[in-house]
Amino acid sequence: MDKDSISKTFESKEEEIYSLWEESSLFNPDNMEKYLQENGFNVKKPFTITLPPPNANGNLHLGHMCGYSFHDAIGRYMRMTGHPTLLLPGKDHAGIQTETSFTKELQKQGESKWDLGRDEFYKRCYEFCMTNAQNARSQEKRIGLSADYSREFFTLDPRLTKIVYETFYKMFKEGMVYRDKRIVNVCPNCKTALADIDTEHEEKRGIFAYIIYPFVEEEDKKKAMERFGVEGITVATTRPETMIGDTAVAVNPKDERYKEFVGKKVLLPIAEREIPIIADEAIDIEVGTGALKVTPAHSPIDFEIGKKHGLEVMNVIDEEGKMTGQIPERFKGMGTIDCSKALVKELDELKLLVKIENIKHDVAVCERCGTSIEPIISNQWYLNVEPLAKKALEAIKKGEYKVVPSGQQKALEYFFENIQPWCISRQLWWGQRIPVWYNGGKKLYDWLNENNGKTVSDYEETTGIKANGTGEIFLGENAPDDSDVWEAETDMFDTWFSSGQWPYSTLGGVDGEDFKKYYPTQLMVHARDILFWWSARMIMFGFYKTDEVPFPATFLTGMILASDGSKMSKSKGNGVEPQEVFGKYGADSLRLWYYSDALPGSNAPLREEKIKGNRNFVNKIWNASRFILMNIDESEIDEIIGCDVKDTERVLKTKEHLEKVGKYIEKYQFNLGAEAIREFFWHELCDKWIEEIKNEIKDSPVGSDIRKEKLSELLYILKENLKIMHPFIPFVTEAVWQELVKLGLAKGMLMSQQMMSL
């Protein structure tokens, strides 16, 4: 071939190169192991990373794709140092998020999920995910991800579901998973329960209404009149609509103002019910009037107070945020905000409204859709995670697990220390159905569960409903028999209940062949916003099922921002399309930029000039290599590859360099690694050594010993540099290697070369 015809700029042939890798099937660690054996290399311990499965409901953004360049760099490095390496890819069904986005998709087409029905919805949503998953997969390949796609999993794969179900059965038998009636966050838009962690807090403008609850007894009214100037006790609330569900007023026992009224009764306005005044330490004397209206059904604090004092729980708001229950007819079916306004108006007419303050306060909103959540009492499935969190904490203390950067580790410790029972049921149509059947229906089971010790006939007596079954529960994918007494649980698992089991479920579960060989894994890499959702859960499940930590470290990737330092978002229109970057600068340039700029715990504004700078480096590699090739005469090739390279100063420095960069990768210091390969290749090899060697062979004729010696040294240095740079920038380095192969100066693929000195 004609060496001089090689292009002056690196024209990225990324697809071609990726195909070359894929065809070798060495992304599969079993094949890699064979390859190492057959070529006489020492086979080291397998290296495994289960990759974060992107949500199967949309395209990948730049952050996803760049994240994979960390997995890939360390994976390629491990592969080149003798480890059969498994980067295990997947796609996540992402329960709520997908259900929300697919529902929107349907609306655009003038359809609704209610028209489709559960089964059809599930089927269509599945297809929707499959299409998107395919896009995501091709985008992963675009960044150069060397994942074993023969092992790819979708989180709803029946093989995974089976493992997730087994975990659930085991937990149920051990009493870790149970049904409980508690106050839970409900998103009126998604119409499902949410775990605390699925909510966010936003500052919103609201009102603070001061309402008078008049005393029942004339004597108390008189006293109150003397003391407060009104005939009752004044409470302050941000949510007047909940007042019709009040079952007490609570004050602090130390509060001198109210001491003598504790135990007395007030008449709840509008609802016209008598409720007691109780004393509880939890009440803050400073806030509002120091008197708290207690609505156990619709406020977490009130729920706790209610439990302590045995208060009645009155549900007045339903899952859709509408007024319901035993309330005056005129409010039924009203939205909470409308009801609040109506109530305030009536109270004002009754002269029971003292004032309304406008305030800003934190409101819990749905993490996925931003709707204000309603705290509602309901029966849900819970998982007692406390014992597992304890084990996780111990592992952190013993140094068996760490977070990079370490600052985030403290936040994780705090999360584990204060962990609450995890609500794992979601009222969705999309996901894994909780594999439970109720004999005689769910209501019966829950009633018996709530009323410990009572019987089915007690149920019939109390509720006046005929029970059509025994109240038993059956765990299994299918009902135990064909009788129609078995009612299926329709709730789905929280998506993290299955993705939390990712490290072993994707390896075939604890009995799987892959599990024996590739578990525990070596690292977890993901964005920092899902540390508690994902890593925390994986660690806990890991302890539960395998009695060890599933990976020794979580590396948190930095966040990519728009060039002005703000968050990229579709609504702002400041997002950058991955396609655009790849088209203009290539995957290597983008990767290199990410390694050096997106450090764990830091933000990385995407600047075009910086990616351009890296593109220049990629091109420099191409040209320096081209120059070296041009210098070698065809007649010298055989002797040059047969020539023993002496340990010159340059060769020794190169070996040191490889070792140094290897250490950086092993310590996850990708930024330092990227800086080092750039510095060494560009300013040592190109600027100094190539210039030196130019001089050293300047006057020597083709075929002379000095040329052979110097050029073989240079070739050796080039090859070693390509190897150590390959984990960072796989495409250009492989492209150069293939040019060497064409000339007979190298063999095989760079991807599977071994770095012998490491």
Next chain:
RNA sequence: GGACGACUAGCUCAGCUGGUCAGAGCAUCUCGUUUACACCGAGAGGGUCAUAGGUUCGAAUCCUAUGUCGUCCACCA
């Protein structure tokens, strides 16, 4: 309200256990057509390392306050 992190050149950041640590890339400026590369080469300017104290022979590096920004957690009605 609490926790954690950051504050180093115009910009994004390296500087781990105190003594060549005042750095890199990008940007800026000057010069340069040499066997590859102008997506290049040679060189230059630019920072009292947020502020105030303290420990020390010596601090960007340790301690204590303060300020600014960010992230996370939290039931303040």
